[in-house]
Amino acid sequence: MMQKVFTRPQTLKDCPTHYCPGCGHGIAHRLIAEVIDELGIRGKTIGIAPVGCAVLAYDYLDVDMVEVAHGRAPAVATGMKRTNPDKIIFSYQGDGDLAAIGTAEIIHAAHRAEQFTVIFINNAVFGMTGGQMAPTTMLGQITATTQEGRTPASHGYPLQVSELLAILPGAIYIERCALSGVPQIRNAKKALRHAFELQMNNAKGLSLVELLSPCPTYWRLSPPDAMLWIQNEMTKVFPLGKLKG
Amino acid sequence: MCGNEAMSESAIQAGCDAYFGYPITPQNEVTAYMSKRMAEEGRVFIQSESELAAINMVFGASATGKRSMTSSSSPGISLMQEGISYLAAAELPCVIVNVMRGGPGLGNIAPSQGDYFQAVKGGGHGDYHCIVFGPSGVQEFVDVMPLAFDLADIYRIPVMILADGILGQMMEPVTIPKNSKLKTKNSKLPKKDWALTGAEGRKQNIVRSLWLADGVVEQHNYDLQAKYRQIGKNEIRCEQYKVDSADIVVVAYGIAARIVRGAVDKARQQGIKVGLIRPITLWPFPSEQISKAAEELRIFLVVEMSCGQMVEDVRLAVAGKSPVVFWGRPGGGIPTVEQVFEQIRELTIKPKKK
Numbered sequence: 343m344m345q346k347v348f349t350r351p352q353t354l355k356d357c358p359t360h361y362c363p364g365c366g367h368g369i370a371h372r373l374i375a376e377v378i379d380e381l382g383i384r385g386k387t388i389g390i391a392p393v394g395c396a397v398l399a400y401d402y403l404d405v406d407m408v409e410v411a412h413g414r415a416p417a418v419a420t421g422m423k424r425t426n427p428d429k430i431i432f433s434y435q436g437d438g439d440l441a442a443i444g445t446a447e448i449i450h451a452a453h454r455a456e457q458f459t460v461i462f463i464n465n466a467v468f469g470m471t472g473g474q475m476a477p478t479t480m481l482g483q484i485t486a487t488t489q490e491g492r493t494p495a496s497h498g499y500p501l502q503v504s505e506l507l508a509i510l511p512g513a514i515y516i517e518r519c520a521l522s523g524v525p526q527i528r529n530a531k532k533a534l535r536h537a538f539e540l541q542m543n544n545a546k547g548l549s550l551v552e553l554l555s556p557c558p559t560y561w562r563l564s565p566p567d568a569m570l571w572i573q574n575e576m577t578k579v580f581p582l583g584k585l586k587g
Numbered sequence: 588m589c590g591n592e593a594m595s596e597s598a599i600q601a602g603c604d605a606y607f608g609y610p611i612t613p614q615n616e617v618t619a620y621m622s623k624r625m626a627e628e629g630r631v632f633i634q635s636e637s638e639l640a641a642i643n644m645v646f647g648a649s650a651t652g653k654r655s656m657t658s659s660s661s662p663g664i665s666l667m668q669e670g671i672s673y674l675a676a677a678e679l680p681c682v683i684v685n686v687m688r689g690g691p692g693l694g695n696i697a698p699s700q701g702d703y704f705q706a707v708k709g710g711g712h713g714d715y716h717c718i719v720f721g722p723s724g725v726q727e728f729v730d731v732m733p734l735a736f737d738l739a740d741i742y743r744i745p746v747m748i749l750a751d752g753i754l755g756q757m758m759e760p761v762t763i764p765k766n767s768k769l770k771t772k773n774s775k776l777p778k779k780d781w782a783l784t785g786a787e788g789r790k791q792n793i794v795r796s797l798w799l800a801d802g803v804v805e806q807h808n809y810d811l812q813a814k815y816r817q818i819g820k821n822e823i824r825c826e827q828y829k830v831d832s833a834d835i836v837v838v839a840y841g842i843a844a845r846i847v848r849g850a851v852d853k854a855r856q857q858g859i860k861v862g863l864i865r866p867i868t869l870w871p872f873p874s875e876q877i878s879k880a881a882e883e884l885r886i887f888l889v890v891e892m893s894c895g896q897m898v899e900d901v902r903l904a905v906a907g908k909s910p911v912v913f914w915g916r917p918g919g920g921i922p923t924v925e926q927v928f929e930q931i932r933e934l935t936i937k938p939k940k941k
Contacts, residue, residue, distance in 0.1 A: 384785075384786060384787075385785045385786060385787030385788065386785035386787065387785060387786075388651070388783045388784075388785060391795075397797060398797075398799075400791070400793045400795070404786070404791050405785075405786055405791055406783040406784065406785055406786045406791050406792045406793070407783070407791065407792075407793050407794075408647075408650045408677075408783055408793070408794040408795070409793070409794070409795040409796065409797055410643065410646065410647075410673065411643065411669055411670065411673050414639065414640070414643040414646075414670070417635070417639070417640040417641075417643035417644050417646075417647065418643045418644070418646050418647035418650070419647060420633065420640075420644050420647060421605065421607065421643065421644035421645060421646060421647025421648035421649075421650075421651075421655065422647040422648065422650065422651050422783070423647075424605065424631045424633065424644075424648070425604055425605050425631050425647075425648040425651055425653040425655070426651050426653075426784075429651075429784075429785055430785075446636055446637060446639070446640070447636070447639075447640055447643070450635075450636035450640065454633070
């Protein structure tokens with residue numbers, strides 16, 4: 343008899359997503375769903391959807407979820423986790439949400455050593471609003487608001503949030519991974535699993551996994567070329583690996 | 588105990604699970620008191636990094652079904668408006684205390700009533716309301732807390748207490764009700780089956796305010812309005828003082844009403860027929876009570892510690908049936924009994940014929 347060896351994780355709903363072809367959100371969602379299933383924590387997990395392309399993450403992830411104001415997820419997560427220390431709380435935030443409008447909230451959540459997990463999707467661009475510059479946009483990168491390419495003189499430098507957070511004692515685990523190829527994706531899953539396990543073990547501090555994620559639409563690249571761009575270009579500014587913990 | 592501390596203890600007795608706040612004068616006694624007492628009770632206190640964060644921490648705790656609150660003063664409440672709009676949209680219960688100070692801008696730290704519009708007309712973006720109370724003494728500040736938490740839970744709505752620097756700082760003997768998380772109007776508090784508690788053995792719960800499909804947000808607005816009408820039917824609270832025989836009716840709320848009461852008593856002693864209508868709920872507003880009082884021809888005098896905000900709601904309620912006059916002091920100016928009495932007395936002088 344044939345045995346089924348690969349299937350959709352229970353926590354990932356059986357429906358088509360609204361994401362563009364080649365987008366990294368689908369991969370990230372699947373990894374989160376797999377980890378939640380494997381750890382058996384669906385019944386005590388609460389997720390926070392961002393403002394951005396993944397605002398509808400609750401349509402795909404079958405856990406209790408809340409949708410919050412742009413950038414405020416770490417404050418919302420703080421309110422949730424402090425009143426429900428037995429729950430597994432994660433926020434899912436893009437680079438506009440986390441690295442632009444929500445910098446105060448993420449830095450202070452880390453500084454207070456809040457015990458939730460942040461999944462930080464860095465695709466170097468604002469997707470939802472039409473491909474504008476993000477704080478993490480690469481130098482020279484063309485976006486809707488840097489039409490001649492990002493320059494340090496006009497737009498500053500790509501912001502390395504994970505490095506900033508890693509110096510804070512309240513951040514206990516920070517790792518940057520990429521969704522650019524099979525080995526990298528497997529590593530990203532390990533990192534997510536570790537972050538959730540820290541919460542399950544009541545570890546005293548913030549865990550954050552940054553995922554370099556492809557946005558072929560606003561990078562104006564084919565999906566395979568977008569994967570290569572992460573590996574060849576993005577990782578120069580956003581090097582992969584464990585920054586803390 | 589000052590008003591800020593007494594109100595805080597009352598919130599604790601009403602079952603407040605979590606307090607989040609950022610220091611701002613004149614409500615700093617709240618954060619200090621809560622930091623100590625919430626820890627003693629094994630509950631949650633966080634001094635947030637901003638009012639933006641505080642209101643979103645409230646949002647988070649409330650989304651999991653916990654009773655949560657924040658407090659601030661005018662400039663800080665402005666920062667919270669984004670979060671309050673989201674709380675109203677997602678129909679999350681919570682309690683927000685605004686110990687108003689002089690504005691606009693940084694203004695000053697003196698008592699004021701300049702945030703009436705912001706509190707009762709929504710304040711943030713979109714069509715929504717909070718239930719708003721305007722207590723006029725420390726005891727009422729205390730008594731309104733359990734009611735605020737209960738109404739927030741019953742109607743799934745943010746409830747705002749509009750106090751001011753005097754109420755926050757003033758010391759008066761008070762009785763604080765113990766374990767006051769009770770039933771309101773004999774109706775049991777509803778089960779929070781919408782709360783995010785982990786989807787163990789059930790379908791996922793989602794707390795949201797975004798619906799992209801055509802017409803869904805429109806319908807959500809109609810549903811919210813239906814709820815607001817229900818609240819308007821059930822929850823209006825208002826005190827009438829010597830109104831029946833009055834030729835002049837003063838309308839005032841909060842600490843201004845306390846001052847007006849003194850002026851009314853003084854005027855009565857001098858034979859002036861004057862009374863006071865004191866809205867206790869500012870939203871829903873006691874329009875019907877005011878409208879009824881305006882059926883007899885009277886002069887309405889609205890006294891506020893602002894340039895005239897509630898007076899607009901009084902005019903809407905009176906609807907031209909009687910003249911409405913405004914007098915107030917903005918920016919931290921505190922009316923005296925003498926000043927209000929003088930305003931009342933002037934209304935008794937018949938205008939000279941030309």
